[in-house]
Amino acid sequence: MDLDLNKTQLQEQSSISAATMAKLGKGENVTNEMLARICETLERHCRHLLSCA
Known part of the structure; x- marks a missing residue:
């Protein structure tokens, strides 16, 4: 799925900040709150894609 x-x-x-994205790119620790925000964003995009299919 793209x-x-x-x-x-x-x-x-x-x-989320650029610093948080950089940490993720380097495999460093980020807070659970930041991960939750990313998951919510990705979930919204997945729902949108599935509703268009």
Whole structure:
């Protein structure tokens, strides 16, 4: 499934900082709150894609 969402869009739509995205890219620790925001954003995109199918 292609979400058609780049890192910058994910960052903006999840309301997380560039520093948090950098940490994720380096495999460093981030808070559960930040992970939850990312999951919510991805879930919205998946629901949208499935409703369009």
